[in-house]
Amino acid sequence: MSNETFKSSKGIFKELLDEIGKVIVGQHEAIEQMMIAILCNSHALVESNPGLAKTLTISTISKALDLKFNRIQCTPDLMPSDITGTYIIEDVGGKKQYRFEPGPIFANIVLADEINRASPKTQSAMLESMQEKQVTVGNKTYPLDKPFFVLATQNPIEMEGTYPLPEAQLDRFLLKILMDYPTLEDESEIVNRYTKNIIPSVKQVVSKSEVLELQKLTRDVPIAEDIKTRAIKIVFATRAKSEHIEYGASPRASIGIILAAKARALMRGRNYVSAEDIDAMAYPVLRHRVILTFESERKGMTTDQVTSDILKTVK
Amino acid sequence: MNDFLDKLSKIRSGFFGRMRFLFLLDLISIFSIFYAIFIIFQVEYFLNKSSFYLPIPVKFVPPVLAFIIAIIIALLLHRKDTKINVNLLIENKYSELKEKLRTAYDNRDETNVIVDSLKDAVSDVLTTVSSSHLLSTGKIVLKILITIIFISGVTTVSLDPDKYTIPVDTITDITSTITGTTGGGTNETMQVVGRPENVDKVGTKGGGDIFGKPKIASIEGKNIDLTLYSGMGTGFEVRDASQTLYQFIRSAAFPVDVLGSNVSDGGYSILMKKTEAEKKLIEDYAVERSKI
Numbered sequence: 001m002s003n004e005t006f007k008s009s010k011g012i013f014k015e016l017l018d019e020i021g022k023v024i025v026g027q028h029e030a031i032e033q034m035m036i037a038i039l040c041n042s043h044a045l046v047e048s049n050p051g052l053a054k055t056l057t058i059s060t061i062s063k064a065l066d067l068k069f070n071r072i073q074c075t076p077d078l079m080p081s082d083i084t085g086t087y088i089i090e091d092v093g094g095k096k097q098y099r100f101e102p103g104p105i106f107a108n109i110v111l112a113d114e115i116n117r118a119s120p121k122t123q124s125a126m127l128e129s130m131q132e133k134q135v136t137v138g139n140k141t142y143p144l145d146k147p148f149f150v151l152a153t154q155n156p157i158e159m160e161g162t163y164p165l166p167e168a169q170l171d172r173f174l175l176k177i178l179m180d181y182p183t184l185e186d187e188s189e190i191v192n193r194y195t196k197n198i199i200p201s202v203k204q205v206v207s208k209s210e211v212l213e214l215q216k217l218t219r220d221v222p223i224a225e226d227i228k229t230r231a232i233k234i235v236f237a238t239r240a241k242s243e244h245i246e247y248g249a250s251p252r253a254s255i256g257i258i259l260a261a262k263a264r265a266l267m268r269g270r271n272y273v274s275a276e277d278i279d280a281m282a283y284p285v286l287r288h289r290v291i292l293t294f295e296s297e298r299k300g301m302t303t304d305q306v307t308s309d310i311l312k313t314v315k
Numbered sequence: 316m317n318d319f320l321d322k323l324s325k326i327r328s329g330f331f332g333r334m335r336f337l338f339l340l341d342l343i344s345i346f347s348i349f350y351a352i353f354i355i356f357q358v359e360y361f362l363n364k365s366s367f368y369l370p371i372p373v374k375f376v377p378p379v380l381a382f383i384i385a386i387i388i389a390l391l392l393h394r395k396d397t398k399i400n401v402n403l404l405i406e407n408k409y410s411e412l413k414e415k416l417r418t419a420y421d422n423r424d425e426t427n428v429i430v431d432s433l434k435d436a437v438s439d440v441l442t443t444v445s446s447s448h449l450l451s452t453g454k455i456v457l458k459i460l461i462t463i464i465f466i467s468g469v470t471t472v473s474l475d476p477d478k479y480t481i482p483v484d485t486i487t488d489i490t491s492t493i494t495g496t497t498g499g500g501t502n503e504t505m506q507v508v509g510r511p512e513n514v515d516k517v518g519t520k521g522g523g524d525i526f527g528k529p530k531i532a533s534i535e536g537k538n539i540d541l542t543l544y545s546g547m548g549t550g551f552e553v554r555d556a557s558q559t560l561y562q563f564i565r566s567a568a569f570p571v572d573v574l575g576s577n578v579s580d581g582g583y584s585i586l587m588k589k590t591e592a593e594k595k596l597i598e599d600y601a602v603e604r605s606k607i
Binding site for chain 1: 414415419421425427428429432
């Protein structure tokens with residue numbers, strides 16, 4: 001099965017991207033990075049302005065992957081039990097008994113929309129579920145279905161009344177994906193597609209079991225020692241004393257870069273990790289893990305610029 | 316699955332075999348150069364003259380010494396050979412193996428579908444890799460040619476050493492020039508006991524006790540130092556300058572422009588080569604000298 005999946009993986013990913021492309025115009029990098037996060041059995045944080053098809057993208061991916069999709073709109077009054085689920089009393093044959101009603105977190109792909117609007121207590125409950133891949137209610141633990149992927153979104157504008165995620169919780173997201181406005185041509189295509197009677201749809205490309213198989217294959221992709229060392233050096237460089245960096249990335253970032261690079265290599269039909277994969281994945285992995293100094297932020301520097309400088313210096 | 320390692324091993328041994336050949340060529344070239352130098356400079360003759368204790372017959376010393384020097388230099392030149400990363404060399408030469416070969420090699424002990432497919436792919440490409448392509452053919456040919464030239468040179472020199480050796484006298488002269496010693500009588504030297512003015516601006520080439528090129532005039536067979544020494548003041552007279560105190564070391568580095576009766580034309584030709592200022596100076600002193 002693994003052998004067949006691997007041999008067909010290049011074709012699978014091409015077909016998958018083509019299928020998603022029927023609904024989503026452009027945003028190739030964001031789609032690829034979401035797929036990478038799924039292949040790494042991890043989670044991703046998306047930051048974009050409103051109306052850039054975040055929900056549509058992830059729901060399209062879930063349809064193409066034959067995975068159960070749930071969306072949670074985070075608000076300040078959202079309670080942890082609203083996410084995890086709760087016990088309800090029901091009448092069974094004249095007897096009253098408690099029954100666990102699973103919350104929206106019990107899905108394969110969960111979109112936590114505007115996670116920074118949820119209260120820290122709710123954020124914490126969600127992030128714990130993401131980490132443990134299980135939910136504990138009362139004294140009972142309920143494992144979450146596999147694969148389990150959370151795509152949390154943050155709106156970079158309208159920061160009033162929000163609870164920004166603490167650094168320790170941000171670290172749990174493998175990637176921070178940026179979605180930008182479409183180009184003129186892409187926007188023209190979006191308008192053409194969505195102003196007609198026929199709304200584009202996708203068909204299932206792979207099954208849930210194949211997704212799990214691809215997740216296993218991702219970790220099997222070999223990496224050369226010097227390329228691995230380069231990834232670690234990049235993360236190390238973020239911890240070096242610098243005028244731009246206040247706090248560097250944790251060892252989770254090293255794991256994240258290598259794992260994401262493996263997934264990228266697999267998606268591109270390669271049976272080895274290239275230095276190019278490491279460089280490409282360093283940006284989304286470090287984006288939310290490197291904290292810039294106040295002075296750098298004041299000057300309008302971004303973590304991507306700092307990462308770019310680091311990539312140039314690390315041999 | 317790991318047959319790429321066998322292929323890689325063959326390529327490595329082929330490459331290092333060629334590197335050893337290059338080492339040998341360098342060794343021969345360096346040996347030839349030094350042996351030829353030793354013959355030309357008659358090292359054997361000087362060793363015979365010296366009182367050093369030598370554990371081997373003197374005639375064997377030059378080749379043995381040349382060989383030892385050649386080994387040291389060749390080893391220094393090739394000290395990084397063993398550290399050459401052949402995998403990287405192959406990857407640089409065969410772009411289709413770029414990053415693949417080192418990945419397969421680093422994961423040679425791993426076994427899974429992806430690693431195995433990589434090893435197979437690498438193995439296929441390694442079939443086309445030849446160790447001869449890893450080293451520049453031009454470099455090897457050039458080294459062979461250089462070695463042949465040096466061997467021919469040393470053979471020519473050693474077959475007819477008399478034709479190429481530098482005479483012992485010349486070597487002695489060169490040695491004395493370099494070391495600044497003559498081995499002659501003390502009457503040929505002039506010791507400088509005073510410190511000339513502007514001593515910091517005076518060259519010190521040649522070493523010894525001489526601070527710079529003294530201005531010497533030889534008048535009627537007597538050497539007169541024309542340098543004005545500090546502390547002597549304007550009241551200094553020529554008669555105050557002692558001949559015995561200011562001796563000059565005659566050497567190739569500081570040739571003495573002797574102008575006097577001991578020169579065949581009475582120093583006329585040398586005088587004519589002097590600048591007008593120098594001529595005037597000498598003339599003035601000659602006039603002063605005649606008054607004494």
